[in-house]
Amino acid sequence: MxxxxxxxxxxxxxxxxxxxxxxxxxxxxxxxxxxxxxxxxxxxxxxxxxxxxxxxxxxxxxxxxxxxxxxxxxxxxxxxxxxxxxxxxxxxxxxxxxxxxxxxxxxIGYVLQNTGLFPHYTVAENIAIVPKLLGWDSEKINKRSGELLEKLHLKPGEFLNKYPSELSGGQQQRIGLARALAADPxxxxxxxxxxxxxxxxxxxxxxxxxxxxxxxxxxxxxxxxxxxxxxxxxxxxxxxxxxxxxxxxxxxxxxxxxxSHFVSSFLKEQRLQLELQNTMLSAIDPGVMSSDSNLNVWEALNISLKKGHKPEESADFETAELIKNFIRHKTGNNG
Amino acid sequence: MAEQQSLLSFMAEQSGKLTEQTLAHIGLTFTSLFISVLIGLPLGILISRKKNLAGIVLGFAGILQTIPSIALLGFMIPLLGIGPKPAIFALFLYALLPIIRNTFTGINEVDPVVKESAKGMGMSDWQILRRVELPLAMPVLLAGIRTATVINVGVATLAAYIAAGGLGEFIFGGIALNNTNMILAGAVPAALLAILFDFILSRLQKLNLKKVKIALILFPLTLILSSFYLIPSALGSKLLAGFTPEFMGRSDGYLGLKKVYGLNIRTVVISDAVMYKAAQQKQLDVISGYSTDGRLKAYDLVVLEDDKHIFPPYYAAPVIRDDALKKYPEVERTLNILSGKINDSVMTSLNYRVDFLHETPEKVAKDFLVKNGLYKDPRPVTGGTIRLGSKIFGEQYILTNMYSMLLKGNTNLEVETKTGLGGTKICFDALTNNQIDIYPEYTGTGLLVILQPEEKLVQKLTLSKEAVYNFVQSEFEKRYQVSWLKPIGFNNTYALMMRKKQSSQIGVKTISQLKNYIR
Structure with missing residues (x-):
């Protein structure tokens, strides 16, 4: 599940x-x-x-x-x-x-799995670390911090003065990214x-x-x-x-x-999904509606399988049809 | 309630002294703490960098911690003398371990990911230390300083033993004089200081998250607190006296010196254990001691004559159960052989051989008897058994050995010895409970510790050694059926002492002369 x-x-x-x-x-x-x-x-x-x-x-x-x-x-x-x-x-x-x-x-910007944010620094101070090391003035640093938070969909007014422990994991990771990008490396x-x-x-x-x-x-x-x-x-x-x-x-x-055999066996488990993901819907079904043309087959399959549960989805694919087309496409490609 | 009242009134009465001691205590604690932080913090940082040093440094600081405080203070005397310097140094050593260890632990416990990210962003080692490791280690580091502070408030009481002042003066004086109010007047403020400092530091620890620059507060605070410590002024009399806490509070001690002689000498409180050595090393000029102590000879000191007789006579003599005396009448004659044979200086040199040259009491006793033609080879045992006892110190061991040899050589009795019977109380109880028959006792002890007559009577009696002897002899007979035989000759009493050389240089041989010299 x-x-x-x-x-x-x-x-x-x-x-x-x-x-x-x-x-x-x-x-x-x-x-x-x-x-x-x-x-x-x-x-x-x-x-x-x-x-x-x-x-x-x-x-x-x-x-x-x-x-x-x-x-x-x-x-x-x-x-x-x-x-x-x-x-x-x-x-x-x-x-x-x-x-x-x-x-x-x-x-060089550096982002770690566990963020490595300084727990005793606020978000603003964390982002300012490298710019300060580079000797930026505080006005420039503040402007840059605000700009980065905006781009990462975090409200500067709300977040700049928070400590990392007050943030969710995802927010921490965004701040980690912002910190790595602060000096635009x-x-x-x-x-x-x-x-x-x-x-x-x-x-x-x-x-x-x-x-x-x-x-x-x-x-x-x-x-x-x-x-x-x-x-x-x-x-x-x-x-x-x-x-x-x-x-x-x-x-x-x-x-x-x-x-090599190693490479194919490494990918084996994920292979079908990856192939589905790597094939565009438009490649197997040229007549697809333009709004759906940038979906791949994997996405289209999932939408089709969930059809009915998601009434807001406009797309209308038949699962069997998709698979058939996909196989035809693949065998055609290969042979 | 009455107890509390009198404690408060005692504290009010002694408020000047109490304030002075409290300030000295705070000063001692924080001066040493300041130095410990100054040295322990960099050491902790060093071993967090060079982990292979950690074992050695922490081990060494740990060993320092296990040295008994009073022994550590003793070691300091030859190096730093007495007074605040050795006390601060010893306290510094005690505070070192918690500070080094917590700095080390605090820095080690900083999340390695945070350190790596700091390094990965291009911070230098120094920047990482200052901006990441130290701030994050601060709560643990402060906990170490808290521990050190509380330890130091406690150990600083011992500073009173080496003339560095502090609340220990009241505590040890009170213990020696069995004065509960005096003990509490020192102990309660000391405990309150410990609680107060711990509380203040715990507040500082909490402030950390608000990013207050703790170091900026802590260091000036420590310095201010340290400055409470005013090194005892060099002003005052020409000579410096060091007295034990007990002597300071006794009417037959310092109080008597002031009252009877009008002696007004600058004094510091110091423990018996280090006093003699401090006198030898010219840290002190006059000390209170015991007149037959071997250290008199070891450190080349001389006793000042108590020309106004404020120190009660403590002439040593054997005490014996009447029933034993009746059963073995030859014992009295035998023990009296020693009477008049040992004066103060002879006893001092015998004690010196046991306490300082570490010769056995048996050898010292036999040498003495042989030299004085008193030694005879043991006679065959044909009679009953006589039991000898002694308190637990060298002089008593020597005397008991002499008695044992005399009894074996002059009677046909079996001699049994039970040495090391603790103090006066244990020894005397053993005698009255018929567990021993004889032990050497001192007239002053018999009077003040066992008989405990009214103070007026004591004052009258102590003017003359004969009066004391006669009084204890008749009272012991009456109350306990115990006889005092003839005194051996020496008087092991309180005495003021000086270095021999200084005494002859300034021509001070008696306490009166001392008083005149100072004035």
């Missing part, structure tokens, strides 16, 4: 899937972050094994994998919370080792940013996240173990296991062209 509710909310909270949603259209995307043969060993344990990655400016790269696969270590090496044992990391072409780590980190690192939230809240925040214009031209590296989240938010996915990269590329490549 809870699974149904979960999926349902995902469904109605979703916007249309469109690859490269978050990235602005860039004619010549330059590389923002580059990892070259990076490894990390703790004692005799090699947790990241000789990985190389390139993340273009404005791109959202999701590091996907089970816990212990090295994805968080990889993320934390980018802002030098962990120093790489070997290999090199460049941001904007500059080796991060050539920069003072504190200065480096002030230029070009790069954002996000470590399971929605992991600690209940499904309903997570869905809402993911939606806000996708809509947020602040993020449109940011280069984002996000860590998650949630396949749906990865497919929903990523421009590119990097699937990791035991410290190694198993496949990296656009989400649809993972479905259409899995690089």
């Amino acid at each position: 809870s699974d149904i509710i979960y999926d349902f909310h995902r469904l109605f909270g979703r916007r249309t899937y469109k690859p490269c949603l978050l990235s602005a259209t860039i004619l010549l995307p330059s590389t923002m972050i580059r990892l070259e043969n990076v490894s990390k060993t703790f004692g005799s344990d090699t947790v990241v094994k000789n990985i190389s990655l390139e993340i273009a400016e404005g791109e959202t790269m999701v590091l996907l994998g089970t816990s212990g696969c090295g994805k968080t270590t990889t993320l934390r090496m980018i802002n030098r919370l962990i120093e790489a044992s070997s290999g090199q990391i460049f941001i904007h072409g500059q080796n991060i080792l050539d920069q003072n780590p504190e200065i480096l980190r002030r230029g 070009p790069v954002l690192l996000m470590d399971e940013p929605f992991g600690a939230l209940d499904p309903i809240t997570r869905n809402k925040i993911q939606k806000d996240f996708k809509d947020l214009d602040e993020l449109k031209n940011k280069t984002i590296v996000m860590v998650t173990h949630d396949v749906y989240e990865a497919f929903e938010l990523a421009d590119k996915i990097c699937l990791m296991d035991k410290g190694e990269i198993k496949q990296q590329g656009a989400p649809e490549e993972f479905l259409s062209n899995p690089a």
Whole structure:
């Protein structure tokens, strides 16, 4: 039951899937972050094994994998919370080792799963941390804080003077995001940013996240173990296991062209749903009403299954018809 | 109710002294606390950074905590002398552990996610410490300071033992003099201080969330409170006297000195345990002590003559049950062999050998008897058993050993000794309950502790050692059927003492001369 509710909310909270949603259209995307043969060993344990990655400016790269696969270590090496044992990391072409780590980190937004908000600071003070470190004047900081809260659908007057303990989990996560964005850094690192939230809240925040214009031209590296989240938010996915990269590329490549047995079995459980999500309604049914043309098949199926319970939904799909069309579409594609 | 009334009237009567002691107490507590925070806080921060040091530092501070307070104060004397300095230092050591430990714990307990996010945003270590770790550790840290404050208010009472003042002067004086009001006049304000400071600090702890800069309040507050402590002024008489709390309150002590001699000397209260050493080290010039104490010799001190006889005579003599005396008449003759053989300085040097050179009482007793030609090899036992007892200190052990050897060498009796019978009360009860037959007693003790006659009679009697001896002899016979045999010769009484060198330099041999010298 809870699974149904979960999926349902995902469904109605979703916007249309469109690859490269978050990235602005860039004619010549330059590389923002580059990892070259990076490894990390703790004692005799090699947790990241000789990985190389390139993340273009404005791109959202999701590091996907089970816990212990090295994805968080990889993320934390980018802002030098962990120093790489070997290999090199460049941001904007500059080796991060050539920069003072504190200065480096002030230029990179950092969002954690459990927010890491300072419990003794108000919302306003939390958001002001990095701008203050950068020496902004208070007027500029106040203006920026108010603006960010507005964009995150939180009333500045109501929230600025609250302490984190007075906020809900979702509100805390939004403030965490606002804090990371406060100084408008070009790069954002996000470590399971929605992991600690209940499904309903997570869905809402993911939606806000996708809509947020602040993020449109940011280069984002996000860590998650949630396949749906990865497919929903990523421009590119990097699937990791035991410290190694198993496949990296656009989400649809993972479905259409899995690089190995590991990749396909990793996605197997979620495969049908992902495929349904990755196929637009308009692709299987060209005659669909224009208001529904930006739905995908998964969403259309769910609406159809719930028909009657949701009289306000205007769409009118037949479940069997949808499945039939989908299968025809798939087999046609494949063969 | 009557008790309360008299407590209040006692406090009103002594209000000047009480205020002075309370301020000194507050000063002692907060000066030491201030230094502890100054040193403990950085140490706590250090070990939260270098965890491998934590065990050593906390262990060491823990060991300091387990040293008995009075012993710690004693250790301080050679280093820092007497007075506020060693007291503050000792209190500082006691306050250190809770402050270091709570700083360490407080910082360790800060959510690692918060620390990581601070680091991830580009805060430097110092910024993280100042803006994140310390503010979040503050409630735990303050709890440590609270603990330290309450400990210090308590331990500061002991400062009275080393002439640092504080409410301990009343407490220990009261205990020594069995004066409940005096004890309470010290204990009640001390308890109230502890409660008050704990309350104030608990309020500060609550203010934390409102982000009041606690440190900004705490430090000046501590400094102000510390400044209550006025180091005893160097003004006053040329010489400084250190007296035990008991001596301070006794009519045959300091009160008598003031009344009979008109002695007006600057005094501090100090414990018997450290007094002699402090005199040797020129921290004190005049002390109250016991005239046959081995420390007189150990520390090269000299007794000032009590030329107006305010100290009652405490001549030592064996006391014996009449029935034992009747049964074994040879005992009296044997014990009297020792009579007149040991004067004050002889007894002092015998005590010195036991208390300071740690020779056994048996050896010291035998050496003395051999040297004086009194020792005889034990005779075969043919008669009955005689039982010897002694109180629990060196001088009594020496005397009992001598008696035992004399009885074995001069009679055919079996000798049984029961040493270490605690104080006067236990020893005397053992005698009257027929558990021992003989023990050495002092005339003054017999008079003041056992017989306890009216004060007028005491004052009359104590002018002469013969009068006291005769009185206790006849009264013990009458009341307890116990006989006092002939006095041994020495007088172990209260005495004023000075360093030998200083005494001869300034030509002070008697208390009257001392009084004239000071004036």
